[in-house]
Amino acid sequence: MSALVWRRFRRHPGAIAGSITFSLIVLAVLLVPLSPYDPNTSQMAERLQPPSWQHPMGTDALGRDLLTRVLYGGRISLSVGLMVVSIALLIGVPIGAVAGYSSGRLDSILMRTTDAFLALPSFLILILLGAILREIDIPMLSRNNVFTIAIVIGLFSWMTFSRLVRAIFLTMREMDYIAASRSLGGSGLWIVLAHILPNSIGPIIVAATLGLGYAIIEESGLSFLGFGIQPPTPSWGNLLSNAQEQFIKYPWLAIFPGLMIFLSIISINYIGDGLRDAVDPYKVLIKVGDV
Amino acid sequence: MGSYIARRLVQTIGMMFLLSVILFALVNLVPGGPLAGQGQSRHVRPERAEQLKRQFGLDKPLPLQYLIWLVGNDWMRVDNDGDGVLDSYGTRKGILRGDFGYSFWTREPVLKEIAARLPNTIYLMGTTMLVALAIAIPFGVISAIRQYSAFDISVTTFSFAGQAIPEFWLGLLLILVFYVWLKNPFTGEPLFPPGGMYSLDSGFSLGDRLWHLVLPVTAGALGWIAWYSRFLRSSMLDVVHQDYLRTARAKGLSERSVLYRHGLRNALIPLVTMLALDLPYLFAGAVFIEMIFAWPGMGRLYYQAALQRDYPLLMAILVIGAGVIILSNLLADILYAYLDPRIRYT
Numbered sequence: 001m002s003a004l005v006w007r008r009f010r011r012h013p014g015a016i017a018g019s020i021t022f023s024l025i026v027l028a029v030l031l032v033p034l035s036p037y038d039p040n041t042s043q044m045a046e047r048l049q050p051p052s053w054q055h056p057m058g059t060d061a062l063g064r065d066l067l068t069r070v071l072y073g074g075r076i077s078l079s080v081g082l083m084v085v086s087i088a089l090l091i092g093v094p095i096g097a098v099a100g101y102s103s104g105r106l107d108s109i110l111m112r113t114t115d116a117f118l119a120l121p122s123f124l125i126l127i128l129l130g131a132i133l134r135e136i137d138i139p140m141l142s143r144n145n146v147f148t149i150a151i152v153i154g155l156f157s158w159m160t161f162s163r164l165v166r167a168i169f170l171t172m173r174e175m176d177y178i179a180a181s182r183s184l185g186g187s188g189l190w191i192v193l194a195h196i197l198p199n200s201i202g203p204i205i206v207a208a209t210l211g212l213g214y215a216i217i218e219e220s221g222l223s224f225l226g227f228g229i230q231p232p233t234p235s236w237g238n239l240l241s242n243a244q245e246q247f248i249k250y251p252w253l254a255i256f257p258g259l260m261i262f263l264s265i266i267s268i269n270y271i272g273d274g275l276r277d278a279v280d281p282y283k284v285l286i287k288v289g290d291v
Numbered sequence: 292m293g294s295y296i297a298r299r300l301v302q303t304i305g306m307m308f309l310l311s312v313i314l315f316a317l318v319n320l321v322p323g324g325p326l327a328g329q330g331q332s333r334h335v336r337p338e339r340a341e342q343l344k345r346q347f348g349l350d351k352p353l354p355l356q357y358l359i360w361l362v363g364n365d366w367m368r369v370d371n372d373g374d375g376v377l378d379s380y381g382t383r384k385g386i387l388r389g390d391f392g393y394s395f396w397t398r399e400p401v402l403k404e405i406a407a408r409l410p411n412t413i414y415l416m417g418t419t420m421l422v423a424l425a426i427a428i429p430f431g432v433i434s435a436i437r438q439y440s441a442f443d444i445s446v447t448t449f450s451f452a453g454q455a456i457p458e459f460w461l462g463l464l465l466i467l468v469f470y471v472w473l474k475n476p477f478t479g480e481p482l483f484p485p486g487g488m489y490s491l492d493s494g495f496s497l498g499d500r501l502w503h504l505v506l507p508v509t510a511g512a513l514g515w516i517a518w519y520s521r522f523l524r525s526s527m528l529d530v531v532h533q534d535y536l537r538t539a540r541a542k543g544l545s546e547r548s549v550l551y552r553h554g555l556r557n558a559l560i561p562l563v564t565m566l567a568l569d570l571p572y573l574f575a576g577a578v579f580i581e582m583i584f585a586w587p588g589m590g591r592l593y594y595q596a597a598l599q600r601d602y603p604l605l606m607a608i609l610v611i612g613a614g615v616i617i618l619s620n621l622l623a624d625i626l627y628a629y630l631d632p633r634i635r636y637t
Contacts, residue, residue: 121574262455
């Protein structure tokens with residue numbers, strides 16, 4: 001199965017280009033400690049320099065190398081994205097699985113809750129929560145650290161997964177091999193864990209990939225408004241936000257952090273699209289989950 | 292159909308109730324709570340904080356607070372001065388009777404603040420959506436009809452790029468290019484203004500209004516053009532392979548009539564639902580666009596309210612926003628059932 005998926009994925013030029021770009025971004029972000037510059041020490045003599053060989057993305061108002069800061073910001077933005085997707089999976093998959101397998105009253109309660117969360121103006125709520133939590137010091141969640149922001153965004157990102165997993169379960173429940181397993185005495189839990197979940201992993205991975213892109217956009221947007229990750233910790237969003245006051249005279253401050261967001265999102269979307277085509281048999285199911 | 296609408300209405304009311312509980316819980320259970328923004332200073336003496344709590348009724352159990360928020364407190368005695376003794380009857384009427392309270396910041400009724408800003412947002416985002424659809428529908432349809440042509444490949448590539456550009460970055464880039472870099476060759480002035488709804492120094496003119504709309508609408512619309520052209524392409528592709536199009540061709544109808552009268556009409560139906568589902572994102576986009584382009588609308592109002600932690604204003608916008616989303620979903624479902632006869636009203 002996975003060899004087949006890989007063969008189909010390889011045939012998708014966008015997915016290959018996306019994978020290469022995204023791997024390069026991840027590699028650069030991982031290797032940034034090798035940079036000769038420190039992301040937080042200011043060098044006032046070097047302030048607001050345009051891009052050059054020494055500083056490929058220029059320097060900021062405190063003379064810090066922008067490339068180094070953008071890459072450190074990438075660590076933050078990408079890890080928030082990964083954490084958001086993990087949290088969304090942890091909430092969404094069990095809800096969808098229980099709803100899809102149980103049906104009846106429990107199903108309808110879980111799905112109404114999902115619908116209610118979908119009807120919330122979620123980004124506005126993220127702004128509200130970000131504005132409250134950035135003032136507050138509590139253990140683990142103090143002042144909008146990476147963990148806080150990931151939890152807050154994750155709490156409003158699980159609905160796609162619960163709908164998708166429910167749709168898969170509803171279809172699979174009726175299939176013959178499930179009936180066979182049941183007639184051999186397989187318990188409900190066994191059927192879910194051994195048969196249905198492994199067979200629904202493809203569409204879940206596709207949705208998780210696209211969800212990663214979405215989470216990165218949400219984090220940058222929130223940080224851009226000032227309600228996400230707080231400076232001096234850099235994230236792509238708050239680097240852009242800091243650029244706002246000066247970008248007319250020093251445009252590189254705004255161009256490069258945004259370019260990184262753009263490149264990550266477009267490559268993630270292409271990877272997601274390639275994976276979606278590669279796990280083709282479930283294309284229909286993904287549609288059911290989306291609408 | 293009548294009973295279908297009635298049942299959906301009942302469901303909608305249930306949903307609104309559920310949402311009001313979620314919203315109320317969110318604001319009241321988060322550490323800090325609604326008082327964190329009141330009194331402006333973060334360092335309020337404990338006895339003063341207790342007094343404020345009683346004044347605002349925050350010492351009562353949460354379910355009672357929720358009830359007061361919904362229906363008001365003019366049926367019970369309240370502690371107006373916060374000294375622990377009940378005084379006169381309350382004056383709040385509750386959101387069910389349209390009382391969203393007063394802004395902590397301006398002390399004006401919240402609804403008045405919203406009413407002043409809402410038309411500006413509808414004007415901006417309405418234009419954005421119209422422009423987006425006017426471009427996306429032909430793009431998507433032609434792209435589907437000529438699948439894998441050069442045009443199709445360009446539209447598909449563009450739609451990937453357009454969906455990946457965050458609107459807050461695009462907004463800054465547009466200001467750089469069209470305000471800072473490019474100049475009008477005759478006057479040497481910037482091509483487009485960097486913000487605002489109209490020029491302050493001149494009277495009303497339609498040209499001036501449109502001139503101010505160009506950049507914010509472009510920044511807001513690009514992502515939607517990308518998304519809807521992709522959506523229409525796939526929805527049109529679904530339709531193109533249907534039997535009824537073959538039937539229409541077999542009847543001898545012109546290709547034009549087959550594609551537009553029979554094809555496009557059916558391809559547009561799913562768009563109705565999509566538009567309703569996308570409403571929250573449209574509003575979220577308004578926050579960025581209005582902030583970057585200094586547009587005096589609801590998005591910026593919400594942003595400022597969040598900065599000042601103006602709870603009554605924030606809650607009012609959230610409740611009204613959620614209400615609008617639910618109602619538009621209901622409307623979309625009814626329209627969908629009406630437009631697509633295959634859907635039975637069950």
